[in-house]
Amino acid sequence: MKKGFIFILILASNMLHAQETIKLYDVVPNSKKTDIAEKSETAADGITRVSQVVSPELIMYRPENPNGTAVLICPGGGYRILAITHEGHDVAKALNQWGVTAFVLKYRLPDDKTMMDKTIGPLQDAERGIQLIRQNARQWGIDPRKVGVMGFSAGGHLAASLSTKYNQEVIENHKHISLRPDFSVLVYPVISFSDSLGHTGSRDNLIGKKASPDKIKKFSNELLVNKKTPPAFLVHAKDDGGVPFGNSIAYYEALQKNKVPAEIKLFEKGGHGFGMYNKKESGDWMAELRQWLIKVKFLNK
Incomplete structure (x- = not known):
């Protein structure tokens, strides 16, 4: 009886976070x-890190009761690896709880x-x-009209790049589908490639040492x-x-200057790479994100 109950729980969990892998x-x-x-390696910290991606994919997580909102998730890793567990799959499952259809971008x-x-390339x-998300909406x-992007660290640089360079099409787009995200969520993001703010590793990996x-300015999203x-x-x-928190400040101030709705959550402590859970300080930033998405009308109550 006990084994049967456990099996039902596992089955229910798999149904709740139904996944589908889609080649880009x-x-x-x-x-x-x-x-x-x-390559894919899981370290002692439980985080799976993927590298040397040559065949990019979307891993779609469908919620039980979709509400129409979708988020493309870009894991971080300095443009060297993808920390695909706590900045990807775990986030997708959490968003499913809100009714959001989530896509982890490998x-x-x-x-x-x-x-x-x-x-x-990224x-x-x-x-x-x-x-693809809008094509199959x-x-x-x-x-x-409710397709957002979410990025962590260097994935935040990618998400911000998509948010600022959506008119600079670097793929074929014969049907003229909008490539502009409707909103962005940037978590300890690399925004700038400047000497004062930039994360050297991300900058070197993407545009060279x-x-x-001029090239540094071209890739500085603020x-x-x-x-x-x-x-x-x-x-x-x-x-x-x-990644200095000045990156987020610079982007936030640029949005404010252009009268674009924005909100920023700053922790006194937390370091880098904490994902959804900052263990060094109290405060649930995911709950605050949910309230913000409701406020800007990309999520229902």
């Missing part, structure tokens, strides 16, 4: 022929061995992710915000030793 492309653009194979990591132009995959029970000042940039919710800890 039939033929991956901007790619070189390579023998490099994807995007390509910049590499001259696998790409002709590594600087656009953005291509993010644009393609949004494109009716089939998946999604409102195409000898990038020109400089690219305009009045049509999507509303944003930002989260950062002031003691973040990896």
Whole structure:
């Protein structure tokens, strides 16, 4: 009886977080022929880190009762790996509890061995992710006017890049589907590539160690915000030793200057990479995010 009950619980859990893996492309653009194979390693901290992605995918998590809102999730990892558990799959499951259809983006990591132009590879995959979600919106029970993007750390840079460069199409888009997210959630994000704020590892991995000042500006999202940039919710800890919290401040102030709705949650402590749960300080930023999404009308009560 006990075993049967456990089986029912497992079955119910699997049904609640129904997953489907979707290839982004039939033929991956901007790619070189390579023998490099994807790697996935789970460390002692329980986090699975994926590297050497050559075949990008969406992992769709469908809620039991979808409410029309969808979120594309970009895990972080310095454009070197994807911390795909606590900044991807776990987040998708939590969003499902709100009725949100969630998509974990397993995007390509910049590499001259696998790409002709590594600087656009991640953005291509993010644009393609949004494109696929809107293309299949009716089939998946999604409102195409309620499609957001969420990014952690370097994934936050990718999410912010999608939010500021959505008109710079780096994929084929013959049907002219909007690639602009309707909102963004940026968690301890890399925003700037400047010397004063930038995360050197992310910058070097994406645009190289000898990038020109003009190229650095081109990839510094705080400089690219305009009045049509999507509303944003930002989260950062002031003691973040990896990505200075000034990144979030700079983006928030740029949004404010352009009269774009934005909210920022700053923790005094928390460090970097805490995911949904900051164990160093009380305060549930996910609950605050939910209230903000309701306020800006991307989520029902």
